[in-house]
Amino acid sequence: MLEKIGKQTIKFKNLPTILDTACIVGPKEAEGPLAKYFDKCLEDEFWGEKSWEKAESKIIKETVYSAVKKSNIPISSIDFCFAGDLLNQCISSSFGLRDSNIPFIGIFGACSTFVEGLGLGSIFIDGGAANNVICAASSHFCSAEKQFRFPLELGNQRPQSSQWTVTGAGAAILSSTATGPFVTHFTPGRIIDMGIKDANNMGAAMAPAALDTLITHLTDTGRKPSYYDAIITGDLGHIGKEILIELAETNGFNIKSNYNDCGVLIFDKDKQDTHAGGSGCACCGTVFSGYLFNMLQSKKYKKILLIATGALMNATSSQQGESIPGIAHAVSIEI
């Protein structure tokens, strides 16, 4: 039985376990500092496919199958799949997973999708609607640049505030029966729009949403930031990370010592020319499924708060002069 506590946090009682995870990344991510934590690193952005979109579909498909295989649960025992991505109408997920036969619940939270899936999946498990679910999300640098910004062939110069969409996918299997790590709370976010219009500065657009969800989560649970070994946002990158630290401090929360961001962790800023850091659904998806899950399993982290951030815009909204609404969904994970 679930319980809503405070303003908008759901507390789990029959704690859902994260049984296993899998992640596949592209060549750029394979050169980054977290390479050893990823299950598979691709040598090129196409993986034998004819388009970037088809490659992205293959990546999420193989990631899901890999997670299922690692978990030793027959795929027929996975009750539901929660998945989404950045492509228009989420075609990476629907094409990639159409042959899986798993009942499919499509979700869209832009780059917050992975944690939205973990939260919804946990509700199914704890509520008794499922024994096992899989949550997955993907993104691809090339398909995202093409769709949201400029044709890659232009060789367009990227401003220093721009982020690098992670090529890859992450997947996690949640189960009702296992021994942890456990999802203990889910705080879905509100849409926050502070009027930022620069599609090359997503970190700044999303930081206020991360702040709102962070403060709401801490207030709802009565916890301090220091309760967590690590507070990790999804893809604020270097600029958004600094903004969030400052905004949190202004609001009376000191997160300097235990806060980091997946977009900061995944690339080497000095060596990789990725400017403000990583972004995309796969940024949080692969860093959690690879690095963070490893840290939890090895007990280096015992309690983490994972806050995935998303920018809810599209190319048309930017062209029509709209600002960029942000959202952030959080799950608390403990061993």
Place this chain on the structure above:
Amino acid sequence: MLEKIGKQTIKFKNLPTILDTACIVGPKEAEGPLAKYFDKCLEDEFWGEKSWEKAESKIIKETVYSAVKKSNIPISSIDFCFAGDLLNQCISSSFGLRDSNIPFIGIFGACSTFVEGLGLGSIFIDGGAANNVICAASSHFCSAEKQFRFPLELGNQRPQSSQWTVTGAGAAILSSTATGPFVTHFTPGRIIDMGIKDANNMGAAMAPAALDTLITHLTDTGRKPSYYDAIITGDLGHIGKEILIELAETNGFNIKSNYNDCGVLIFDKDKQDTHAGGSGCACCGTVFSGYLFNMLQSKKYKKILLIATGALMNATSSQQGESIPGIAHAVSIEI
């Protein structure tokens, strides 16, 4: 406490009530046979906005506010919002609902989105994660044609198999405490792709998914089609409806006497030049929120099975020669 029964159906025990609904439609829908059931009929496709996308955002926003107002629940007591639409990155929902302050869970099921929301919302209510939620979905003929097919200014001739995307939005408030109509079961669908590639024949592409969910639901619950006063699909239209009747019969299920489709119901085929019927997230959303909810309230229908269908493709996938995967989500609603 929820219970999974059979292959993929969730049975509710603390039955979520549909407290109230609202719907707003465009001028074409206002000329159709269901006009009197809609809360508001717009005189033009722009509603004072500068673009079709902004108009669609306004439609879903005003529909949500209207449903909240009708329900007499303060908006601050709506715990979560489940919403989605057909626009790239679901911007109708995120822009339309960014000022609502309701924690937001973005969903994407193409034209099946409305029922996906009803199902997820019901799980939150029954599981104890929420007392009140709102589920909404929108679509807009002009923004959809522009995005998926051809610029409207072309005056392109539409084949007879094409459907007319409904302009409008539907919203329903689910609550833990009220007296019905109740959501009793949710059967999320699998992705079914039978290889149909014609983006102007969505009914044919989605009918096999509707069949799969229909048979699964009936098998999981042990019910016969005759259990329901009405079985209603979301937007198969005239062609898809006939295909589903035939496919069901081949599989041993006779649905001829009590089956219809929202896309067939919403337009007058002979007078309105809408070819194969209505489609879009708002097709199921408005026909349920207007007509079907009225039929339940007036006890003309006591048990309905609502199966919303979605085509999980985009313009790029069609251009790359891909087929059209379909999905269908079902909820059983009883008074």
